[in-house]
Amino acid sequence: MATNTGEVMLEMRNITKRFPGVLANDSVNFDVRAGEVHTLLGENGAGKSTLMKVLFGLYQPEEGEILLNGTPTKITSPTHAINQRIGMIHQHFMLVPTLTVAENVALGLKSGRRPLTDLKAVARGIADISDEYGLAVDPNVDIWRLSVGERQRVEIIKALYRKAELLVLDEPTAVLTPQEVDELFAILRDMRNSGKGLVFISHKLHEVMALSDRITVLRNGKVTGATTPAESDRSKLASMMVGREVKLAPDKPLVEIGKPRLTISNLSVDGDRGAVAVDGVDLEIRAGEILGIAGVSGNGQRELAEAIAGLRSVKSGSTISIDGKDVAGMDTRDRRNAGLSYVPEERMRDGAIGDFTVAENLILVDHGSDEFSARGMFKFAEIETHCSQLVSDYAVKTPSLETPTSSLSGGNIQKIILARELANEPSVMIASQPTRGVDIGAAEYIHSRLVDARDRGMATMVISEDLDEVLGLADRIAVLCDGKVMDIVPVEGATKEQLGLLMAGVKS
Amino acid sequence: MLEYLEAIFSVAVLASGIRLATPYLLAGLGETVGQRSGVLNLGVDGVMQLSAFFAYWTVLVHENLWLGIGVSVLVGLVMGIIYAIVTVFFEAQQGISGIGIFLFGLGFSDLMFQKNVGTPRFVKSLPDVRIPVLSDLPVLGEALFSHSVVIYGAFLLVPAVAWLLRKTTFGMNVRAVGENPQAADSLGVSAQRTRFIAILIGNVLAGLAGGALVLQLGVFQPNLTQGLGFIAVALVYFGAWRPSGVMVGALLYGLVAASVLQLKALQLIPRSYSDIAAMAPAVLTIAALVILAGRVKAPAALTRPFARH
Amino acid sequence: GGTDDDPATDTTEAMEDDAETTEAMEDDDAETTEAMEDDDGEAMAGGTISMAIVAPSAKDDLAFTQSMVDSIAALDGDIDLQITDGTFVVEEAAAAIRGYAEAGVEVIVAHGTQYGGSLAEIAPDFPETTFVWGTASDTQGLDNIFAYYPAADEGGYVLGTIAAAISESGNIGIVGPVEAGDAVAYIDGFANGAKDNGATDVSIVYTGSFGDVALAAETAQAHITNGADVLSGSAQMVVGAVGVAAQNGVPWFGTQANQASLAPDLVVASQVYHWEGVLQQVLDARAAGTLGGEVFEINLGNGGLVIEFNDGYPLDPAVKTAAEATIAAVADGSQSTGV
Amino acid sequence: MQRLFGAAVPLLAALVAFACGAIMLVAVGADPVEGLRALVDQAVGSGPRIATTLVRATPLLLVGAGITIAFRASVVNIGGEGQIVAGALLSTIVAIQLPNLPGILLVPLVLIAGALGGAVWGAIPGALKAYASVNEILSTIMLNLVAVQFMNFLLRGWLIDPLEVERGTRIPQTARLSENATLPALIPGSRLHLGVLVAVLAAIGAYVLLWRTPLGFRLRAVGHSPEAAKAAGIPVKKSIVTALALSGSLSGLAGAILVFGSESVRMVTDGSAAGFTGSAGFNGIVAALFGGLHPLWTIPSSFLFGGLLTGATGLQRALQVPAALAVALNGIVVIFVVSSAKVRTRLDQLANARSEMKEVLKDA
Numbered sequence A: 001m002a003t004n005t006g007e008v009m010l011e012m013r014n015i016t017k018r019f020p021g022v023l024a025n026d027s028v029n030f031d032v033r034a035g036e037v038h039t040l041l042g043e044n045g046a047g048k049s050t051l052m053k054v055l056f057g058l059y060q061p062e063e064g065e066i067l068l069n070g071t072p073t074k075i076t077s078p079t080h081a082i083n084q085r086i087g088m089i090h091q092h093f094m095l096v097p098t099l100t101v102a103e104n105v106a107l108g109l110k111s112g113r114r115p116l117t118d119l120k121a122v123a124r125g126i127a128d129i130s131d132e133y134g135l136a137v138d139p140n141v142d143i144w145r146l147s148v149g150e151r152q153r154v155e156i157i158k159a160l161y162r163k164a165e166l167l168v169l170d171e172p173t174a175v176l177t178p179q180e181v182d183e184l185f186a187i188l189r190d191m192r193n194s195g196k197g198l199v200f201i202s203h204k205l206h207e208v209m210a211l212s213d214r215i216t217v218l219r220n221g222k223v224t225g226a227t228t229p230a231e232s233d234r235s236k237l238a239s240m241m242v243g244r245e246v247k248l249a250p251d252k253p254l255v256e257i258g259k260p261r262l263t264i265s266n267l268s269v270d271g272d273r274g275a276v277a278v279d280g281v282d283l284e285i286r287a288g289e290i291l292g293i294a295g296v297s298g299n300g301q302r303e304l305a306e307a308i309a310g311l312r313s314v315k316s317g318s319t320i321s322i323d324g325k326d327v328a329g330m331d332t333r334d335r336r337n338a339g340l341s342y343v344p345e346e347r348m349r350d351g352a353i354g355d356f357t358v359a360e361n362l363i364l365v366d367h368g369s370d371e372f373s374a375r376g377m378f379k380f381a382e383i384e385t386h387c388s389q390l391v392s393d394y395a396v397k398t399p400s401l402e403t404p405t406s407s408l409s410g411g412n413i414q415k416i417i418l419a420r421e422l423a424n425e426p427s428v429m430i431a432s433q434p435t436r437g438v439d440i441g442a443a444e445y446i447h448s449r450l451v452d453a454r455d456r457g458m459a460t461m462v463i464s465e466d467l468d469e470v471l472g473l474a475d476r477i478a479v480l481c482d483g484k485v486m487d488i489v490p491v492e493g494a495t496k497e498q499l500g501l502l503m504a505g506v507k508s
Numbered sequence B: 001m002l003e004y005l006e007a008i009f010s011v012a013v014l015a016s017g018i019r020l021a022t023p024y025l026l027a028g029l030g031e032t033v034g035q036r037s038g039v040l041n042l043g044v045d046g047v048m049q050l051s052a053f054f055a056y057w058t059v060l061v062h063e064n065l066w067l068g069i070g071v072s073v074l075v076g077l078v079m080g081i082i083y084a085i086v087t088v089f090f091e092a093q094q095g096i097s098g099i100g101i102f103l104f105g106l107g108f109s110d111l112m113f114q115k116n117v118g119t120p121r122f123v124k125s126l127p128d129v130r131i132p133v134l135s136d137l138p139v140l141g142e143a144l145f146s147h148s149v150v151i152y153g154a155f156l157l158v159p160a161v162a163w164l165l166r167k168t169t170f171g172m173n174v175r176a177v178g179e180n181p182q183a184a185d186s187l188g189v190s191a192q193r194t195r196f197i198a199i200l201i202g203n204v205l206a207g208l209a210g211g212a213l214v215l216q217l218g219v220f221q222p223n224l225t226q227g228l229g230f231i232a233v234a235l236v237y238f239g240a241w242r243p244s245g246v247m248v249g250a251l252l253y254g255l256v257a258a259s260v261l262q263l264k265a266l267q268l269i270p271r272s273y274s275d276i277a278a279m280a281p282a283v284l285t286i287a288a289l290v291i292l293a294g295r296v297k298a299p300a301a302l303t304r305p306f307a308r309h
Numbered sequence C: 001g002g003t004d005d006d007p008a009t010d011t012t013e014a015m016e017d018d019a020e021t022t023e024a025m026e027d028d029d030a031e032t033t034e035a036m037e038d039d040d041g042e043a044m045a046g047g048t049i050s051m052a053i054v055a056p057s058a059k060d061d062l063a064f065t066q067s068m069v070d071s072i073a074a075l076d077g078d079i080d081l082q083i084t085d086g087t088f089v090v091e092e093a094a095a096a097i098r099g100y101a102e103a104g105v106e107v108i109v110a111h112g113t114q115y116g117g118s119l120a121e122i123a124p125d126f127p128e129t130t131f132v133w134g135t136a137s138d139t140q141g142l143d144n145i146f147a148y149y150p151a152a153d154e155g156g157y158v159l160g161t162i163a164a165a166i167s168e169s170g171n172i173g174i175v176g177p178v179e180a181g182d183a184v185a186y187i188d189g190f191a192n193g194a195k196d197n198g199a200t201d202v203s204i205v206y207t208g209s210f211g212d213v214a215l216a217a218e219t220a221q222a223h224i225t226n227g228a229d230v231l232s233g234s235a236q237m238v239v240g241a242v243g244v245a246a247q248n249g250v251p252w253f254g255t256q257a258n259q260a261s262l263a264p265d266l267v268v269a270s271q272v273y274h275w276e277g278v279l280q281q282v283l284d285a286r287a288a289g290t291l292g293g294e295v296f297e298i299n300l301g302n303g304g305l306v307i308e309f310n311d312g313y314p315l316d317p318a319v320k321t322a323a324e325a326t327i328a329a330v331a332d333g334s335q336s337t338g339v
Numbered sequence D: 001m002q003r004l005f006g007a008a009v010p011l012l013a014a015l016v017a018f019a020c021g022a023i024m025l026v027a028v029g030a031d032p033v034e035g036l037r038a039l040v041d042q043a044v045g046s047g048p049r050i051a052t053t054l055v056r057a058t059p060l061l062l063v064g065a066g067i068t069i070a071f072r073a074s075v076v077n078i079g080g081e082g083q084i085v086a087g088a089l090l091s092t093i094v095a096i097q098l099p100n101l102p103g104i105l106l107v108p109l110v111l112i113a114g115a116l117g118g119a120v121w122g123a124i125p126g127a128l129k130a131y132a133s134v135n136e137i138l139s140t141i142m143l144n145l146v147a148v149q150f151m152n153f154l155l156r157g158w159l160i161d162p163l164e165v166e167r168g169t170r171i172p173q174t175a176r177l178s179e180n181a182t183l184p185a186l187i188p189g190s191r192l193h194l195g196v197l198v199a200v201l202a203a204i205g206a207y208v209l210l211w212r213t214p215l216g217f218r219l220r221a222v223g224h225s226p227e228a229a230k231a232a233g234i235p236v237k238k239s240i241v242t243a244l245a246l247s248g249s250l251s252g253l254a255g256a257i258l259v260f261g262s263e264s265v266r267m268v269t270d271g272s273a274a275g276f277t278g279s280a281g282f283n284g285i286v287a288a289l290f291g292g293l294h295p296l297w298t299i300p301s302s303f304l305f306g307g308l309l310t311g312a313t314g315l316q317r318a319l320q321v322p323a324a325l326a327v328a329l330n331g332i333v334v335i336f337v338v339s340s341a342k343v344r345t346r347l348d349q350l351a352n353a354r355s356e357m358k359e360v361l362k363d364a
């Protein structure tokens, strides 16, 4: 760990930022020294991103001031922030997929050969940065061809190319594979050691423990504590965030395993770019069982889930059956009618409709059922009662049922999706990354819900890149590598090391 | 059969097709720039009619073709400014505000014509310029190199626009803003300014298209374009937002139309089916799209107004 | 076919006793005024007749609508004329017609076949008003509707013969809109006239549009490249074709209105619709207390169709005299147009 | 309250637009006050005139209501013109084939035929979009052109009025169609026919469909997020086709009403789409927009534009101002109204925020 000897490069004093109906930041104080990683920790909606957007000039605070290297500065726009040597890696990438890496880096910069672009020069600059921090990436490929990890490198290069001294990373690891996380951390440490100041935001406590020099905890927009990895541990951090004791792993009562509910045999699926993504997979999940799918992302998990959900066509010879009924030929709706439910990996894209109200998202799947409609007409009274029931059951924090879903925080949206998917006691659930980007409190809640359903006899597939989650939740763990099942191991006695080897494709 | 092919693959049809294609090409190129920046303009046809009328009127009064061309460009510029303000600053629904521009152009040009001209009178139309050596080339020389300057200009604009979009900083910004304005904006590339300029370019070319059309004919009539501008917009989709693609589309459209005329002129199409034959360009365009489509994607931010929170 | 004799002849009679009917008009005037007094006083004041035209295309389209406007302008007597042009849409036209009738206009010319339905609805509501419906050949059994139509094929035939005479290649090109309306009558007559007079190759193209000037221009171009050395055509969009003809120095024949102004030295002749005769008869009849119920055809015989030669074009006198002969022949029915 | 205010903004915009109209009047040397008087008088000056205005508004309302459906499923339908023609043709053919059916059967039948024709002509671009990912803006525009030529083909040939051939006048129009198919007048002796009522009901129907039925729910879901809709089991492709088919069916209905509600009770063209539709396919979009793309608001806005269109003929008669002025004015209205849309949403945002704030405070 580097010692925090660097001078203070950023100081945010009593920052207050309101949104309609929300006090996102409540006179927050926050500072960053040169050569340190300062972590912001907090539940969904705690105000982390807001605070950073204020720093980056995307929002103007109602109160408070920002000092850069001691001098009070009013940051009016991202461009202004960039000129102040501040860089930001957003929660959602700010890249133009159809432009090349070099073009994305060159955007907004003065070209040497105006009116023409000067991509050669930019490429050279990129090469230098790549060498310095080991950020290997080809400047001439289009962004859409890059993996998530590579895209993130481009984001970092963009910041460094603009000579950023203070770099903000908002949940940079949420979308990365364990390997990519390690590479990223190596890079970040290099940057820290070269005297840059880093702000790190993550919901994964072991990452926070591994990378941080200092940790500041936000709750409901207020700073509720500051600490360092040395003087705390994961469960301490967790309770600081949530304000109470939290169980990091749900306790699972022993239920006796029932008959097979989801049976997959010889399932093969093509990926987006043609190549085989899922390759002759055989799986069986029984009533009252949670099967965890571990694996480095991009090894066929997404395709597997989508194939089961009926969103992706399977190759001939594949069979999928739910409660003994062959569903391979059915469309998504019929599979759901057959007892399937599905929590997609991409929450905001596939899971919920941002412009729909909370209520509308809660009935997105069952809107056509006779419970909610008769003779093609909605029964609004029934819908109302049903939805407010779910909202209270799942402790969804929302002003009203009519609130546009997009204005809720990630955790709450995920709760809505889960509530919807569990509403009519499905026999099989496919849950992809159920708690990615979701704070501990919400994650704990979601886990316990999944376990309850399992106890009532649901067959569950939990796909996650978070080994802690898989180990904590699953009864059996199947490890995917290159679209093949490397092995299926009972959770008892399974170790991260063992799984890590399997994920890397090494069979013991 | 053979006679049909002979009729279609004749120098005359080629020349005629090129003439017919030019207004589509000019308007399409302009619309390409606009759409690449994320702005759909369904008002092209209206802009063309306005610029066509004012170009015609100018030449009628001042008997100066170049002044006419200039005026058509000017009209395009003015309409561009209006449309840019509406769509960029007021974030207006693009498809529909375009219809507004169209209706205005259609009605106002008609109004002006009836008030200021009335009975159609001819003005001198753009002269053909035979390019010395080239036009004497056997077979195609005559068809390709004996046209008015605007036609040469239109086709020279194809590489020019491609160059603008590919090689220049402005072009890069246009592509970025059309794909992900938030990203561009976060790097200090003003989506608003970029789109504003792109819209101006688009409308200026639409204006030029109107001027070219009317000065080619040497006479104006209400609703001169007969929906030409809408087809030009369609051809941008057809051309997959690439100048070269738009050129192919425009030529296809023009050549099919010319071929049909030639077949009719040679009485190779029974008269009673003349309307069915007249469907050919539209039908073929759709057919070609069924084959092409899916492979290309529209600019992701097309028709999405950009607003910073 | 246009030239079935009966209407032709009896209308010509009607023309002959023109003189006395005009006298008749003089003295009838007083009483008709009284007659009018109650429903509309000032319209008739000072012998003014209030007329209105509702027409599909523009009043100065150098074609169908202009022919009617010019004709009314040419009427003697003091006429207060109102025009609603460019209204193809029947609902709009109906509104306009009704509006004029309500405003007390005495003679309303609905200058488009498609208005017939509206007239059938409106006319009965305004028994004092005279409605003149063209081009049409029946009055829908209403006694305040007059109908009129042109025998467009007659002039077409004549112009066709002239075209064949001045064509060296014997190849003649015709630019048509949609194959409909009296464009067809004119074009078929023209083609027949040309063929009967030795034209070897008469090419007719219907572009499929009344408005597409560019397409009309390219059609003319196609005709010329295919060897045509004389052109004609019908409807508003032909200005495009005339332009091409002018650029290529190819003679042109016009119809409906005199198109000489478009190409002063290349328009050989135009078949011009003169509705004066019909209109005069309408006014006379009205003055005489008959508000409608008659059908008029305009043709070469009754002077409703006039071939106007353009002095700007050096037409061989021999050809011209021949043409005059043809006119006479077609007029007295001895020469059929084959339409 | 803020709803009202929200609605007031486009009205204001419209006023500004009409001011521009006045300026245009002056430009063409006419007295704007006189003009306005003539316009208003012609639009609503008397019973029959109001009737004419309502009749004129009918196709706008139908097309407009259809537009709102398509828009909610985020498909742009510029094919109104073609869909009107398709509907008119099919209903005309039905009336020609079954002239002797009693009105009680024939009238509903021709209306259904119209809706069907429009639905098919709308479903085609829908299918092209859903299954061949052909952009619907392009295909609807192209299909407009195709429909026109097809109309000309039929009206010149198969469907032409035998009289027209006999006389040699050859106007491309059908014979006067069966009396039984004529839309009955709502008020006996007035032009106000059943079609007006049908259109209003259709608009209300569109509203109910979109916000009160599962089907509409699916269309809106697909409009907002095809991905999420798909994952929830909603058939996206099918919904896109459905949306355009529904949108087209209303335009087609307009086509049938144009034929059987017209005074001539026949289909007639000048060889252009506008010749038959009076550009209702475009003006309907305008009306829908002016109604904030909400089916119910589209009702009054359609009547407003209907009045503008009929009023224009009065303007033309009284001041001899070309009717083109009305078209230009339409355009200006659209431009101002779309521009005002933002101001309006901003207002709504504010209001929502305030109410949300209150609720949150209540909870606390």
Ligand SMILES: Nc1ncnc2c1ncn2[C@@H]1O[C@H](COP(=O)(O)OP(=O)(O)OP(=O)(O)O)[C@@H](O)[C@H]1O
Pocket (backbone or CB within 6 Å): A019, A020, A022, A023, A024, A042, A043, A044, A045, A046, A047, A048, A049, A050, A051, A407, A408, A409, A410, A411, A437, A439, B309
């Ligand atoms: N643009 C906005 N408009 C309205 N409310 C907002 C906006 N952005 C954030 N909020 C609200 O402000 C609060 C803080 O949001 P913020 O995104 O800062 O939380 P966060 O700590 O980043 O959560 P997460 O861990 O899910 O990213 C939340 O209640 C959120 O709903």
Ligand SMILES: Nc1ncnc2c1ncn2[C@@H]1O[C@H](COP(=O)(O)OP(=O)(O)OP(=O)(O)O)[C@@H](O)[C@H]1O
Pocket (backbone or CB within 6 Å): A333, A365, A366, A367, A368, A369, A373, A376, D214, D215, D218, D232, D233, D234, D235, D238
């Ligand atoms: N609940 C639903 N979720 C997704 N798609 C549905 C649903 N209901 C119907 N559909 C789709 O709409 C089509 C119409 O089928 P169906 O008649 O059952 O629906 P509906 O009765 O119109 O509405 P609902 O079924 O919701 O009452 C179906 O073929 C199906 O593709």
Ligand SMILES: [Mg+2]
Pocket (backbone or CB within 6 Å): A048, A049, A050, A091, A170
């Ligand atoms: Mg955040």
Ligand SMILES: [Mg+2]
Pocket (backbone or CB within 6 Å): A368
């Ligand atoms: Mg159902």
